[in-house]
Amino acid sequence: MAAADRLPHANLLLSAPGTGGLPAALAIANLLLCENRQGEGGDTACGSCRACRKTKGYVHPDFHFAFPTVGSKMTSDPFLPQWREALQERPYLEANDWLQRIGAENKQGNITREACANIIKKLNLKIFEGRYKIMLIWLPEYLGNEGNRLLKMIEEPPENTVFFLVAERSELILNTILSRCQLTKLSPPTDEEIVAGLGQVGIDPAAAAAAARLADGNFNVARALADGDSVNHGERFLAWMRVCFQGSAAKLTDWTDDFAKLGRENQKHFLRYALHFWREFLLLSVTDNAAGRVRLPENELASARKMLPLVSHEQLADISEILSECMEHVERNANPRILFLDAGIRLHQIFRQPRPAVGTGSA
Numbered sequence: 001m002a003a004a005d006r007l008p009h010a011n012l013l014l015s016a017p018g019t020g021g022l023p024a025a026l027a028i029a030n031l032l033l034c035e036n037r038q039g040e041g042g043d044t045a046c047g048s049c050r051a052c053r054k055t056k057g058y059v060h061p062d063f064h065f066a067f068p069t070v071g072s073k074m075t076s077d078p079f080l081p082q083w084r085e086a087l088q089e090r091p092y093l094e095a096n097d098w099l100q101r102i103g104a105e106n107k108q109g110n111i112t113r114e115a116c117a118n119i120i121k122k123l124n125l126k127i128f129e130g131r132y133k134i135m136l137i138w139l140p141e142y143l144g145n146e147g148n149r150l151l152k153m154i155e156e157p158p159e160n161t162v163f164f165l166v167a168e169r170s171e172l173i174l175n176t177i178l179s180r181c182q183l184t185k186l187s188p189p190t191d192e193e194i195v196a197g198l199g200q201v202g203i204d205p206a207a208a209a210a211a212a213r214l215a216d217g218n219f220n221v222a223r224a225l226a227d228g229d230s231v232n233h234g235e236r237f238l239a240w241m242r243v244c245f246q247g248s249a250a251k252l253t254d255w256t257d258d259f260a261k262l263g264r265e266n267q268k269h270f271l272r273y274a275l276h277f278w279r280e281f282l283l284l285s286v287t288d289n290a291a292g293r294v295r296l297p298e299n300e301l302a303s304a305r306k307m308l309p310l311v312s313h314e315q316l317a318d319i320s321e322i323l324s325e326c327m328e329h330v331e332r333n334a335n336p337r338i339l340f341l342d343a344g345i346r347l348h349q350i351f352r353q354p355r356p357a358v359g360t361g362s363a
């Protein structure tokens, strides 16, 4: 539709966090503004014309942005330098990362009344260079009731104006806005697509595959996992579980000391892996992997099989709870030595509880 210049003027792109909504809106906007479209039916931006160069740097005068910020009466404009930087680094940006980046700490982000006035003001400007004037509102969920201020503009915008509303959760958007937009739902990338995407940024296939398995279709998370140490988490996790089973205090301490050196982000990734492992373990215990749906590499799958008689579904629930708690504490900057030593001891106690194992009807 964009290539044929027949895109509706109000578009809502809905996609889960870290998936394709924002990159898709940026790509379509780029195509609309390109002065020298290529390909069949002109469906590809040239990437090198004046407009494309400006779009690439997010400085095209006809391409406007609004996004959540912090502070009352704040508009998006003062945050544009950080916004451009964020898009260059991580086009699959997520709300949390963005709010951290602009120093929101624990403050709630929002798109204020003043930001809405700014959107209207910008769209009332004449077109500077291209055929279109584009307004990309990232996360319209944050508009709240202020969104009512935009209704008229979304319904009857000035000529050649295109809105992209890029959202994660449609239930948080005013119905009055939803009803005025053309909705497009984007499905998350498959594991294969994530591996291919990570390959394009130079990540080796083994690390990319390990990251894709854990990312649940979130490319942003996959990228962070692949940049970290995710390929080693499987081995590290199995070593930890062995130590927890045995319950040797010295070995638990050694493992924890080593682990504490990893750094917070990698510790979070590790916990993500651990929760993933136990989820897959549960699936294995129920299906025996008859349909081949258990997403663990061979070595870890073999270890999971050996553990089947040792861990019951009740124990599994307790284990998951401990790991989820760990995740919360890591996010709050807890001391990793204390946190993971304590978790190791609690896991040991759980493993030692005499309970019927999975596969003996305990579910």
Ligand SMILES: [Zn+2]
Pocket: 033, 034, 035, 036, 037, 045, 046, 047, 048, 049, 050, 051, 052, 053
């Ligand atoms: Zn171009």
